[in-house]
Amino acid sequence: MNEHLEISQAVAPGTHAVLLLDQAGWHVSRKLQVPANITLLPLPAKAPELNPVENIWQYMRENWLSNRIFTSYSDILDHCCEAWNKLADQPWTIMSIGLRDWAHQF
Numbered sequence: 001m002n003e004h005l006e007i008s009q010a011v012a013p014g015t016h017a018v019l020l021l022d023q024a025g026w027h028v029s030r031k032l033q034v035p036a037n038i039t040l041l042p043l044p045a046k047a048p049e050l051n052p053v054e055n056i057w058q059y060m061r062e063n064w065l066s067n068r069i070f071t072s073y074s075d076i077l078d079h080c081c082e083a084w085n086k087l088a089d090q091p092w093t094i095m096s097i098g099l100r101d102w103a104h105q106f
Contacts (some may be wrong), residue, residue: 002031014084018038018039019038021041021042022042022051022065022090023042049100053099055098056097059097064079
């Protein structure tokens with residue numbers, strides 16, 4: 001997670017980023033070195049409605065990654081990359097999976 005926080009280098013000078021996180025152990029570890037230009041905002045536990053990416057992962061598992069036996073780490077990476085690329089070619093699917101009707105009622 002510390003390596004991921006290097007995204008702080010891509011934050012424009014003079015601005016600040018907020019990173020939404022689920023409460024996975026590595027997201028809330030006391031060992032994190034959070035850059036000054038990033039604020040971590042943990043979502044409530046067990047709140048997939050607030051974190052649409054969870055529905056993306058579920059869609060990928062259900063459609064391309066479940067019921068498989070992976071032979072190696074590189075096999076896992078290959079399958080995940082292939083699934084991600086398939087999904088990336090379907091922007092309307094991504095939008096429909098992540099859409100929250102309640103978010104448009106305000």
